[in-house]
Amino acid sequence: MMTARQYEESLRKLKLEVYLFGRRVNNVVDDPVIRPSMKAVAQTYELAHHPEYEEIITARSHLTGAKINRFTHIHQGIDDLVMKSKMGRLLGRETGCCFQRCVGMDALNALSIVTYDIDRKTGSDYYQRFLKYLAYVQEKDLVCDGAMTDTKGDRSLPPRQQPDPDQYLHIIEKNDKGIVVRGAKAHQTGAVNSHEIIVMPTIAMRAEDTDYTVSFALPSDASGIIYIMGRQSCDTRKLEGGTLDMGNVLYGGHETLVVFDDVFVPWERVFMCGESEFAGQLVELFAAYHRQSYACKVGVGDVLIGAAQLAAEYNGVAGASHIKDKIVEMNHLNETLYCGCLACALEGQREPSGTYAVNTLLANVHKQNVTRFPYEISRLAQDIAGGLMVTLPSEKDLEAPATKKWVEKYFKTRSDVPTEHRMRILRLIENLTLGTAAVGYLTESMHGAGSPQAQRIMISRRVNMALKKKSARKLCGIAEDHNGNE
Amino acid sequence: MMTARQYEESLRKLKLEVYLFGRRVNNVVDDPVIRPSMKAVAQTYELAHHPEYEEIITARSHLTGAKINRFTHIHQGIDDLVMKSKMGRLLGRETGCCFQRCVGMDALNALSIVTYDIDRKTGSDYYQRFLKYLAYVQEKDLVCDGAMTDTKGDRSLPPRQQPDPDQYLHIIEKNDKGIVVRGAKAHQTGAVNSHEIIVMPTIAMRAEDTDYTVSFALPSDASGIIYIMGRQSCDTRKLEGGTLDMGNVLYGGHETLVVFDDVFVPWERVFMCGESEFAGQLVELFAAYHRQSYACKVGVGDVLIGAAQLAAEYNGVAGASHIKDKIVEMNHLNETLYCGCLACALEGQREPSGTYAVNTLLANVHKQNVTRFPYEISRLAQDIAGGLMVTLPSEKDLEAPATKKWVEKYFKTRSDVPTEHRMRILRLIENLTLGTAAVGYLTESMHGAGSPQAQRIMISRRVNMALKKKSARKLCGIAEDHNGNE
Amino acid sequence: MMTARQYEESLRKLKLEVYLFGRRVNNVVDDPVIRPSMKAVAQTYELAHHPEYEEIITARSHLTGAKINRFTHIHQGIDDLVMKSKMGRLLGRETGCCFQRCVGMDALNALSIVTYDIDRKTGSDYYQRFLKYLAYVQEKDLVCDGAMTDTKGDRSLPPRQQPDPDQYLHIIEKNDKGIVVRGAKAHQTGAVNSHEIIVMPTIAMRAEDTDYTVSFALPSDASGIIYIMGRQSCDTRKLEGGTLDMGNVLYGGHETLVVFDDVFVPWERVFMCGESEFAGQLVELFAAYHRQSYACKVGVGDVLIGAAQLAAEYNGVAGASHIKDKIVEMNHLNETLYCGCLACALEGQREPSGTYAVNTLLANVHKQNVTRFPYEISRLAQDIAGGLMVTLPSEKDLEAPATKKWVEKYFKTRSDVPTEHRMRILRLIENLTLGTAAVGYLTESMHGAGSPQAQRIMISRRVNMALKKKSARKLCGIAEDHNGNE
């Protein structure tokens, strides 16, 4: 397993084509806007070496028996699924943001099931290709970006009918060495901190959509891959030279548009190529795993609850009954989320390949709550923080001689709390509810791993309504229903 | 293990002093108001003999290795805790009401931990007494009422300062054969369907409250025990001679006031007697177990969701997008509850006695949601059912010649759905949201196993705020807090 | 204006054909199940004679200038609309239930607009017929039932395609004296306490549905009209001989199925007959007025809040911060409802006939909130009441010698509060949240004046989305939209 430092050095070797604010970024690792997100990923390496987290963040490879980072592991039992949820909460709490590495883990696990199933049905050898790739990822301890979301163009049209056929990534050429693909993947979390990109289709495909049914993996700096960074609320505070106004002074996240400008993929890196009847399964499995991954927001919630409590203490109002009740409510909602990510793990089951999948119904239920509760937790945090959170002068006003005395004097509360501490904690709450981290804690909680309506559709598909109706009929004395069912 | 029939017969042998509507009930088992609740308990016997439910409803006694009903089992691992939650949902779905037997199971498990701990501290022999009693309960396959809630009198005063000292059950005499107790336990679920009553204190006690610190078990027909039945919304529909208007034509629940009019308890049945420093532990453990037991409401929710779906189908509107969305929401809330009762089991831990306890924090979080979501599920069920649910003529109007033709004609919807079926399903929804079952599904969900505020207090005690605050401080750059903590 | 006593006597003269529990009711006025609902209507007469309520409950007829009961008044200005909302709250608070008389007022006002508009378009003389009828109603101070909701049969089919053509009330014969109608109106609030029935179509009609487009008024005891009473949760408690267990010892409501078994209507009582293009307008106007009428639930909410506060005081917990906060929340929700019924009145406008209509958008917004907040207020009331609300023994247990002492003793709280008072207030909360009054406060709040989805459709029709989009475009710098709109 790499150390955090080795991880950072490994990234320096990549030749990525990255754009930010309309300009090419030459040194991605040290770019002040991007670096905090790299540091967040690095924590997935760092903590793996801490003995107290060993059980959570490391695992034994089922391929080699070697100790590996859990982010590269294929789940071999319910315990692995449970540990994954705990790992998410832990890292969310440690970084206070999106640490970006779960998406690759989810892609690997989904592919471990689907490549096996395709082979069983068609006699192909995708599973062996996949295992070879997996062994490489595990040995090198790599970060993989799991790239699913196409840009989709006109949402009322299927891939093949789009005015621009590239709105869904597709194969434009096949030859004996491999395939050439074109298209783009949007909202790619942590893409420029990744060694690898694993591409998957974004929706269930129809038979005529074979060119759009493609899954493969590539080094992130493969020729023709272009990264355009998304901007975040308050992103440029990282360029201002201080730390206080950043809120989270250590970590962040990022998302990018990843363009595949006619990119070659060798056959050994292709894991699905035209098997359109399996596209839906891959999407559902990846989505279910990734909806579980929103366990991380419980950890971010821990940070926000801690910050709100400190704000109340610094303001001198922590003992007020309404403040205490709001803290209870924040915790209640946060722990309700925790129950969801644990339960979908507990109710997981073994797939034919031996991989354990989470319970799809409960994973969707969990994610649906994630689209709601962080917003309410944020609202309560803003309630507790007080309006100063959005009217506070800047860090520079705390430093400049003309303003420093007034800022120090008039934002002082309890005599034992430095004004600067109060400012720092308020800026952290701003960061989590309006700033760069709100992108992850709120909007990504809404749309990441699928928008709320996607979960509702899955919930409606996976509940056993026939059983519920039968119970109801029996209890009210309807012997047989109108369709003759008992 | 007894069969349902044997259970019913065993109850006939009890000589209970029961009052209902101001009159003594001579034949409790066949009383039409009480009988549906006995039938619900009987399902805990009946299903134990069904092979498909064996894993859920039976267990191996850790005392004898014999196969026993899980309701008499002491949890020996996480799996037992998980199975308990699944058993609750199953029986809730089968009966559509409170099946009453969990409270004794929770009392037994809590006592298995606390009697052991008292002995370790004080050298007493409660645990051996308890094990002997447990062996008896397991062997005879008995229903135990777990009696905790005292009547409490003036809530602003502790037990010893009450104007009426009997508002908390207490010891009024001790002798070499045993003790004599006086007081009452309120809201006793399923009491008159029980073979045994297990009494526990209702709050943490202070040193001066030793007389109030008492736990014991007695046969339910011990001399001096008096049962006064609580009445429920729509209870007398069971006396009308039909079935349709009952809604749930098979099952029900009941609660009683249990008066201890100077009742003698032999020493071998006394499990706590004055050890006031352990009262709080017993209360918290029983409460946590019993908050998990609200898993049953997920099963009742299954029935209500099934009923709402049938109502929509019978009304011919099941395809409307807003109806489908409401069904999704009902399921989403119901499965969120399910996540809670699974998660508190999964995160359980072993106590010194070997018994596994649920995770207290998550059990309280689960129960807190139970005080909310069933109300919203009910509201949505009423939305889907339509107003007819509360304006429907009576069963007798469906039968009487003068009205039958109009009722048949004008409440007809789809040609393939008998009007009677529509009436039955609407009456079931009425039963669950306003009638006898609403007592269990709503108000008992609110107050059973402790009112919402009790859970909020436990949540505030059990979350690790220090860890959350430390994470927040670290991320915003506060090296050391105002108290010098890192 | 009649007195309450005169009103009661006037009802005795009616020869209604009423069925309840499958039997013909010979003396409707004194039937113990029905009588409380008559008493509630009687309050609309009683309070009209109290000087302090004169401004609210009486008005000046715009026909004669005479002082009349507001329930027979045609709104002549914004002030009338505002007073209507205040009257609703007042009577809701006085009766704690549905007082049934608003529906006729709403029908009269809607017809005053639509008959005028039909005449203007077609040269008919409906408006004069209507004014003559109105003068009669005002002079005699009558209660009118406003009957809109047809039984609807298969909801996926329009009236003309129903397998049973009578599922929508329709004209089966026209002659020179009048028309003959057949069908039924469901959920008719207060029907058997009414002197008159005013029938209206239930949906917008198409040109081919002329036979279904009919509005008229008849004496409630016209030949061929049959009333089948709906049953309510806990209705038979009124037959038990006591009062305590009724909860509300004075008042109630009722709903009936009203069958029109080939009933003759003379032409002077016909207000619409085939003008299908006006059916939608009549439905929308009546619905908007009637959605405003849910002002009454604010008054019922006042009672429930008062009861919850008393329960807390009787329990000795009124000073707990969480109790106080729940009372605030109940009040907050209740007053938010009040804002809605006031605002839709304030924003009303004059129609061509001179009648003032409420603002349709805001009336629908108000009613939509009524489908939600009473449920939450009820949940909070149950929280505050405590579980005893549903486990309390019966009134007879308080009286019977064998149980009286135990009930008195063990349900005693504060020494200055009689146990009976505590029982009464808990029974009132039960009545409002589970019993007969819950039918009105909850389920009728959901479905009365149209189910929630009906309001959502109206909201979506009445908001000015074009204006909102234009504002958004302007602010983000989109000079012209994709359709070329500025």
Place this chain on the structure above:
Amino acid sequence: MMTARQYEESLRKLKLEVYLFGRRVNNVVDDPVIRPSMKAVAQTYELAHHPEYEEIITARSHLTGAKINRFTHIHQGIDDLVMKSKMGRLLGRETGCCFQRCVGMDALNALSIVTYDIDRKTGSDYYQRFLKYLAYVQEKDLVCDGAMTDTKGDRSLPPRQQPDPDQYLHIIEKNDKGIVVRGAKAHQTGAVNSHEIIVMPTIAMRAEDTDYTVSFALPSDASGIIYIMGRQSCDTRKLEGGTLDMGNVLYGGHETLVVFDDVFVPWERVFMCGESEFAGQLVELFAAYHRQSYACKVGVGDVLIGAAQLAAEYNGVAGASHIKDKIVEMNHLNETLYCGCLACALEGQREPSGTYAVNTLLANVHKQNVTRFPYEISRLAQDIAGGLMVTLPSEKDLEAPATKKWVEKYFKTRSDVPTEHRMRILRLIENLTLGTAAVGYLTESMHGAGSPQAQRIMISRRVNMALKKKSARKLCGIAEDHNGNE
């Protein structure tokens, strides 16, 4: 009345001492961070000259009969109060942000009541001073900052016991010409766009707090007044040279800390000076008026709803039933807010001075909803907008040759919608839910005019609980309560 241009020019004449990002701002009017907020205030002048808004934004001075801007008007009747709410919504919709001018209007109206009442009680001449000042404000058409919120220091201590006595603004000197004050007012909305500052105490004062009981008005550039600008989420996007990424390309808001560094106030500008028993009244009146002023958020909600609808249309999903339902919900919540600000106006009453005050209970109910619904409307807007709202590349990426083609291509949806339009509308939603406008629409909605708990306290004080309890008692048959009250 000034024009917008005259207003801007009038500001150029002020010599304000303003700091931003630690530096003195020499040209406040043209500072790119501040200017959008000035432009928002300018709209209150601009629209006053549009004939279609004349009724809403202008009024007749009760002093002179002249046509004046309503923001300088003293409410002379219910109609004025209602128009104020409509003006708030209108300007919120026009600017999409806080237009800052209501706070001065609310201060003037509150003072018009309290100065009159003080004079009546004490024989002082504050009211005449105030009227003279008011005439000046009306004639010159000035913007007044209403400054109430002190910095408060340690919230557990009253003013006089603060370690730093300046945490509440106070009088440090009185002489025959006037007084000298020291302290600071926090969160001052629009302060540097104001001609005048009107200072009021922030809490009810005790007799010993006379030095803290002070109200006065000063020109905003009076000697010793220092402004330190608060920073907002995304504030520096205004410095980037483009417009797209600003979201709202026209308008904004600002808040400042206003320091009074020993500032002299002449007696004719002093409106309260030590009359501590009136401080609470002034606070409550100003708070009630200002809580009504949150009518503006309804207008901002209009913008956000329009933006969400456009985003759905641009994404090609506006026809999906779940999208339509979310738009309905947003409108429903927004119009519920509108009902609140109308109702508190409708129920206003005349004060002794002739000024009309809003209904305090309903104003607090309204504001309490403002602390909730905008958060839910924002959540729904983010749901509809899609994740692209937070992963979109920057405006510069749309312009730079290397990225322009990819951004144009891959964020294209419907062929008739320019990619830039889609980006603009998403940036507007970002602005309103995470960016500079979120400060106003969310956090200021929470805390402006008092935090939620302040409203709850007022609600609990202003509801008539005695009446509610009496109604409940009567209905359940409790003739007399435990205190002997009927």
